[in-house]
Amino acid sequence: MGDRQLQSEFNEHKRAIAGLRRKAVILVVVGILLIAGALCMGRFLKSKGASAIAVLMFVAGTGDLFAAGYVRIGANRRDRKRRQFAKDTITAAALSEAFEDVEYAPDKAVSGSVIRTAGLIKRWDVQYGSDHVRGRYKGRVFAFSDVELMEEVETEDDEGRTKVSYYTCFKGQWIMIETNRDLPGELRLREREKGNRAKSNMETENVAFNAKYQIEAKDAHSAFMMLTPHFMEAIVRADILANGKTYIYFGGRYIHIAIHNNRNLFELSKKNQHADIAAMRACQKNEVKYITDILDIFLLNTKLFG
């Protein structure tokens, strides 16, 4: 699909959404006016005819409000279609440019069982996710998606009623890269939150690294086989690029990099939803680059990815 055709499709979506939203607003205003008018008539005019008109106006006003809601739902549905269209065209193209053998599933995410196996986030109950991408980057198999993990918390009010609420314990990207061999052991790195003094079960010679991450390793020897001095510095560099809290798991043949940055990639934000195709494309490429920059740093480790 050419740029001009894409742009006209987007413009068509934009016009339709704007039209539906305008209609919804008008319907709401008319509905409110009708209901207000009906209430006034009912209060001040006592004749039978006036009462009948007031009832009719009230019914019409209520119907108007329902119609406004229906139109608004239609606008939202159309907006979702536009977002899906953006993902199918612009995002998919940006991904194909950067990666080989790409499989892009906007509605899927890294599976919950994989996240549980990694064991980076200790407590979570509900998982949401989107934009699952799988493919090869510089010859290495990778996968990533947006992931949101929520923990269920039960609280009791003064009258003893139990209230269940959910709070987000992780929101960001979950990236997996395949290494060139079975890793010698399991290792977990969790970037410390402010005031988190959770003890590591080993210490490296890099004091800053020890302070930044909680290190959880089954045995120190295999952890040191993976956490070489250069690689530790590379991890810190990747963490700076990620601009969020980073959690890393080494196990099996995969390295998992979970970045808690409260971001949702490949979505049309309010800022760029009215932009032209070139601006949207630049924005999506930028988001792909965010991932490739992090992958690039890890792939520098020729022992694991050579």
Add this chain to the structure above:
Amino acid sequence: MPNLERHFMTYIIFGAVVLLLIIISWVIRTLNRFKVLLVKIREADSGIDVALTKRYDTLTKQLDVVKAYAKHESELFEKVIKLRAGMSISEKNAANREMDTLSGRIKVVAENYPALRSSENFKALQAAIADAEDHLQAARRVYNMNVSAFNQAIVLFPASMIAGGGGYRAMEFFIAEESKRADVKMSF
């Protein structure tokens, strides 16, 4: 008055006993911590032994392969590296340095013999040596991590008083050769 004095004395004795118990339990805990760290150091030391032996065996095999190709240069490899049980850390450091030198010499000789470099056996041994060196680096770092923890534990006050009385001394690190610190090739 005498009653008050008797109570006062009881409190003092009780306080002193509690304090003494606290001190004794702290001394026991500190001594146990030293012992745990020493056990960890011994375990890490045996890890170094395993890795050093593995490196030594692989280097010996590689040396045999090289000698078959470079008979004229066998004097380059005359010096014998000795590995024996119960070596001190400084002796292990020395043996490791000698292995570094030998490994360097093998690489230099191999440069002059393309047939040797391209032989499958030599390539496989090179890979095995790289693996043995990785293991040695990891074992060295585990050992040094435990030695560092022990050395810190015995110099920090008040544990340093017990360490001094118990004859605990700072332990020697297993030192890596400068070139071996560049353990992972990172290509920029």
